[in-house]
């Protein structure tokens with residue numbers, strides 16, 4: 001049980017992260033007061049009021065918890081052989097998804113529950129306090145419904161922030177659909193969507209060569225919109241394509257990957273409310289050119305960084321690794337990368353403001369959900385300066401201390 005109010009003091013450097021680029025505050029010798037599940041006060045330690053409990057941060061730095069707006073946590077098996085083949089020069093192709101579909105459909109509910117919880121634990125230990133996850137490794141009516149239900153269990157328990165229906169991940173390799181992909185799209189936008197609808201808030205589609213073409217993507221997005229779901233798109237990952245343009249046209253909250261971008265794609269994103277979500281760990285694992293995050297930011301687009309945890313292209317939930325890569329390889333400053341992995345992720349989930357009775361995420365501001373991490377470092381700059389080090393010391397999630405001194409106390 002958490003005390004009614006907690007003052008975290010002795011913070012050497014706090015990055016609050018703000019809603020406009022560059023608008024967050026850096027407060028040295030800071031304190032934060034948490035009341036219930038919200039931030040109640042943020043400022044210089046010398047001015048902090050009293051609280052029921054006091055935690056000494058011991059001169060550590062503090063930033064918001066990571067908001068990981070793109071993961072695929074519901075799966076069984078791994079694809080290390082496919083990864084090794086890539087190291088030998090093989091290109092990534094969408095068809096590998098079938099391997100995970102077979103493994104996932106063979107796993108029991110209990111096994112999948114254990115897998116998801118293990119991945120969530122790793123994420124929380126690494127400073128992630130909010131997560132989206134997707135279906136998409138079952139590709140049958142019953143299987144997609146099972147994945148949606150398993151994710152919804154965690155959503156309803158408050159352990160996940162968003163569940164996305166990704167029945168349109170790949171056309172399954174079965175006699176019924178192999179030569180008739182449109183029949184599979186019929187199933188996705190019809191019976192499957194109706195079945196999963198009570199368990200999900202978002203609809204996603206993999207618009208790419210080898211997955212779904214532009215016409216099929218339109219059908220999926222229109223069905224999602226008509227069902228009252230928010231929209232997301234996997235686009236422009238393997239090559240140039242229409243994913244980004246369609247995401248903007250349909251007002252998707254986010255288009256994710258964004259590796260192969262034309263000037264028009266960048267321009268369209270910069271003039272839209274669609275977040276460009278970049279996935280640095282995926283770019284490294286698949287050895288494709290990095291998404292042009294620097295150009296997107298310079299053009300005025302909103303950029304989010306997410307882990308894209310999945311067994312095919314990015315088997316990690318480490319947001320620190322993604323942030324360090326965005327800085328070291330994609331040309332972002334540390335404040336830009338931290339903002340993209342916190343406020344940017346919240347914006348991609350449309351949770352950067354309080355909405356529908358849910359508190360805002362992604363910044364250390366009064367009234368926001370109290371999601372915070374203390375780093376074993378005097379400044380957040382160490383996230384890129386000491387890549388790969390276990391820098392997350394403590395994590396508060398909705399006001400609960402779920403990690404203390406690198407030990408998980410929740411979940």
Ligand SMILES: N=CN[C@@H](CCC(=O)O)C(=O)O
Nearest residue numbers: 096097206234308310312313
């Ligand atoms: N690109 C589409 N979906 C996943 C990877 C799927 C897989 O290969 O298993 C992604 O976001 O990278």
Ligand SMILES: [Zn+2]
Nearest residue numbers: 070072234308
């Ligand atoms: Zn993905």
